[in-house]
Amino acid sequence: MKLSVLVLFTALAVGLSIGMVNFYFQHSWYYLAISFGVSFLSSFLVFYYLLEKYIYTKIKLIYKLIHNLKLGKDLKDALGEYVSSDPINDVEHEVKEWAGAKKKEIDLLKKQEQFRREFLSNVSHEFKTPLFAIQGYIETLQDCMVDDPEMAVKFLKKAESNVERLSYLINDLDAIAKLETGEAPINYQKFDFVSLAKEVMDNLEDRAKAKNIKLFFKDKYTAVTAVMADREKIRQVLINLMVNSIKYGIDGGETAIKIFELHDQFLVEVTDNGIGIEEKHLFRLFERFYRIDNHRAREVGGTGLGLAIVKHILEAHEQTISVRSTPGIGTTFAFTLQKGG
Template sequence: MKLSILVLITALAVGLSIGLVNFHFQQSWYFMLVSFGISFATSFILFYYLLEKFIYSKIKLIYKLIHNLKLGKDLKDALGEYVSSDPINDVEHEVKEWAGAKKNEIELLKKQEQFRREFLSNVSHEFKTPLFAIQGYIETLKDCLIDDPETAVRFLQKAENNVERLSYLINDLDSISKLETGEIPINYEKFDIVLLTKEVMESMEDKAKKRGIKLFFKDKYMHPAFVRADREKIRQVLINLISNSMKYSKENGSTSLKIFELHDQFLIEVTDDGIGIDEKHLPRLFERFYRIDSHRSREVGGTGLGLAIVKHILEAHEQIISVRSTLQIGTTFAFTLEKGG
C-alpha cells in the first residue's frame, strides 16, 4: 500500500514538472494537461515496476530472511509464512533489533573468552604451585635420604601435603564439571535444616577454636525447619560457607548462622565479623579460582573453588545465593531452600 503512495507522489512530481515546463514554452493549458497525463502515467508505471522489481522485492526478501532467522525454524513453521504489510519500516526495525542482539552476543563472547583465558591461567597456576613444590621436595630427598633421615621425613610430609592439595583441586574441579552437566543427581529428601546446621557447626568447632573463632546459632532459630533438598550437598554448602567465613574472620572473631522463614522457602544466612569484601569484587565472587587477596588465600589454604561449588549446588536445586559485605565490618552469605511441607 505504501509503495503505491510513494510511486504516486513521485509520478505526480514528475508529471507536474513536465507539464509546467511544457506550459512555459507552449502557453497552452491543453498541451500542459496532455503532457502531464502522459508523463504521470508513464512515470507511475515505470517507477512502480522498477521499485517493485529491483528494490521492494529485495527488501521483502531481506525482511523475510531476518524475520525467519529471529523466529527460528520451529517457531516459523508453527506460525506459518509471515507477510508484513510494511516491510520497509519493519526491515529498519528488525535490522536495528538484530544488530543490537548481535552486539550483545559479541560482548558476551568477549567476556566468555576473557573468562576462559583467566580460568586456564588460574588452573595452570594452581596445578604448577604444588607440582613444583613436590618436585623440589623429591630432589632434596635424593640428597638427604641416607645422610639425614629426619629431614627426609619432613620433606616427605611436605610432599604429601601438596599431593593432598592436588587431590582436593582435582576433586573440586570434577565436582563442578559434573554439577554443570547434571551428572551428579540431586537426591531430594525432607530433613530439618536446623539439625543439619547444628551437626555441621559441631564438626567444625575444633577448627574454629584453633583460629580463635566462635560459632553460634541464636536460640530463636533453633525450632525445626524442614526443607526439601539433597541433605549431603547442603551439608557441603554449609561447610564451604562456614570455612570461607573463618578464613577471612578477624582474630577472636565470630561466625553466626540464622534461619528465616519465608512464604514457601527458608532463608539461611552465614555471617562473619571479618575483614569484609570490597563491593567491586562481589559480582565475581562465585567464579572459579577468583581470589580477592591471592596472598592471604594461599596462607589460609583452599582450592579457590568452594564458592563456585556452593553456587552450582544451589543452582542445581533451583535456588539462589547472594552476598552482602562491608569492609572491616563483615560479610553475609544468604541462600534459600524450598520448604519441606
C-alpha cells in the same frame, strides 16, 4: 510506508515537475493538465512495476529469511513461510534487532575469551605450585634418605600435604564441571535445614576453636525448617561458606546462621564479624580462583573454588546467592531454598 503510497508520491512528484516545465514553455493550463496526467500515469505504472519486481520482492524475500531464520528454521522453511504486510519497516526493525543481538553476542564472546585466558592462567598456577614443591621434596629425599632419615620423613609429610592439595583441586574442578554439564543431578528431598546446619557446625567446631571463633544459631532461628533440596549438596554449600568465614575471621570472632521465612522460600544468611570485603571485589567473589589477597589466601590454604562451587550448586537448585560486606565489620552470604511444604 506501503508500496502503492511510495509509488504514488514518486509519480506525483514526476507529474508535477513535467507539468510545471510544460507550463513554463506553453503558458497553458490545458497542456499542463495533459502533461501532468500522462506523466503521472506512466510514472506510476513504470515505478510500480520496477519497484515491485526488482526491489520490493527482494526486500520481502530478505525479510522472510531474517524473520524465519531467527526462529531457528532451516533455509528451505525460511524461504517458504511468512509474508509481512509491510516488509520495509519490518526489515529495518529486524536488522536493528539482529545487530543488537550480534553486538551482545560479540561482547559475551569477548568476556568468555577473557575468562578462558584467566582461568587457564589460574589453573596453571594452582597446579604448578604444589607440583614444583613435590618435585623439590622428592629431589631432596633422594639426597637425605640414608644420611638423615628424620629429615626425609619431614619432607615426605610435606610432599603428602601438597599431593592432598592437588587432589582437592582436581576434585573441586571435577565437581564444578559435573554441575555445569548436569552430570551431578539434584536429588531433591524434604529435610530439616536447622538439623543439617547444626551437624555442619559440630563438624567444624574444632577448626573454629583453633581460631577462637564461635559458631552458633540465635535462639529464634532454631525452629524446624523443612526445605526441598539435595541435602548433601546443601551440606557442601554450608561447609564452604562457613569454612570461608572461619578462614577470614578474626580472633574471638563469631559466625552465625539466620533463617528468614519468605513466601515460598527460606532465606538463609551466614554472617560473620570478620575482616570484611571491599565493595569492588564483591561482584567477582564467585568466580573460579578469584582471590582478594593472593598472599593471604596462600597462607590460609584452599583451592579458590569454594564459592564458585556454592554458586553452581544453588543455581542447579534454581536458587540465588548474594553477598554484602563492610571492611572491618563483617560479611554476610545470603541464599534461598525452596520450602518443603
